Amino acid sequence: MFKDSERLAYYVMILPGLALLIAFTFVPLAYSVIAFQKFNPALGVQGSPWVGLDNILYMFSLRDARQVFFNTVFIATMKMIVVLVAAVAFALLLNEVRFLRIRRSIQTMVYLPHFLSWVILAGILRTILARDGLVNDFLGVFGIGPIYFLGQPNIFPWVIIFSDVWKEFGFEAIVYLAALTSIDPTLYEVAELDGANRAQKMRYISIPGIAPVIVLVACLSIGNVLNAGFDQIFNLYSPIVYSTGDIIDTYVYRIGLIQGQYSLGTAVGLFKTLVALILIGVSYWTAGKFANYRIF
């Protein structure tokens, strides 16, 4: 039934993808050995001297590196929490809107920022958050400000967190809306007959109905604790806010590619890769255990 020619065809089909995967993912992984060298581009990987764990140890001794690690975890974690809460709240409220056409229009409005790049959104944010921008004009009405949102270290991380909420909350709500639609409508009808009000129906039917999805999303987020959003921060930060806004990815870019400390940049990146792999393992394990999730 299954001829060799058929199997051969499958190997031929998968070959180009496999070759590209090796060339652009596994070859760079092999290149990561320069984390254990004092790499010099002129000498290449073969010619550069080996230094053992020096780069790794140096990385741990840098005060910058510790701050950057903390910033990354803080921003990424707060983003996950705030986006999740906003998305769930939005989905629960949107589910209460009975006018279907209005519901669609609201979705159309809130999904749009998700599809725009951080370059565009950062350009827009820089304009509206400027001293004479839209936001400060609005706050001015209440006698607040002006606040320099992108230039104050204590405010900057929150600008990052809430601008991410702006971009993603609507889109993140899609999975919760889908879960809400799949709740058996007779549950609500029975509850109404028992005299349950709107808040009670939400509390005892809707929220338990989407709880498994919330758990799943939370579990899968664990793998992203070190991804605080390079594109976003890279396009919004400046040296004034490095103390609270610099993250691992932006730090690696600056020391590795701008300053040309290839080995140190690779060491920091490799450390991140390893921790991320462990976290993703943990996230899939918890997602499988608590939410019965499998990727395929």
Next chain:
Amino acid sequence: MVHRSTTDRIVDYLITALLILVGVTALLPLVNTLAISLSDKAAVSGGMVGLWPVGFNLDAYGFILRDDKFWQAFGVSVLRVLLGGVLNFVLAVMTAFPLSRSTRAFPARDLFMWFFVFGMILNVGIVPWYLTVSSYGLLDTIWALVLPGAVPIWSVIILMNFFRSIPKELDEAARIDGATPWQLLWSIYLPTSLPALATITLFSIVGHWNSFFDGLILMNNPNNYPLQTYIQQLVIADRPALHGGQAALMAQLSNNTLNAAKLFVAMIPILLVYPFLQRYFVRGIMLGAVKE
């Protein structure tokens, strides 16, 4: 239908009003940008423009029409979307199909599957990645923008799950008639997978159109920048890199009207495909969750 009280109705209207407010607020920053791009320069630098243009004019857009650098970058972006989109499509289909077969038909399936999934979650650092691409001699070529991400693994998974959900009977009938795997793929799987194919194509288009960072580090010559990188350099980065003269650059950087117009023009392709995006992306998220 259970009778609904007046308070219930009022709450309905309040929730609806609140969400409309949320939706409109989400769009206000975009409206502000559009208004600035259509306003008089002096009014913009005076901070007078809110949500409606002040001193309406199309000067900024006229300037963009004559700006060769802008259109050069636009062209690079269109090229990467077309070339990258086709590559992504072909590779996603050719990779997903063998992975969707039974292990009896393709015994090495699971091994390859784990290899691809590992490749997806393995995020090697930017430095070795840059050194690799550079060692292949791809810097300053369009291939640097399309080859490294040519296998869209997440799309492969979506497509694979979709292929697996197609009834086996179709497949078996064709095989009894002596169809080869290539014929099966071409005449049965592709025609029945149009929604999934539309989804992954849109993923590619948006991904390619929106990326700026590969252009920034892999293109040494600013003439090779895709549009997002060009805009990033012009509107956001403080490093003067484009347009020769320092004075010209400063004049340009201070020109908020023109920058706003550029941001808006760069948004137009996304706005054009937005109706499809909304339809297929939502479905795509669900497709990713389809299990065998």
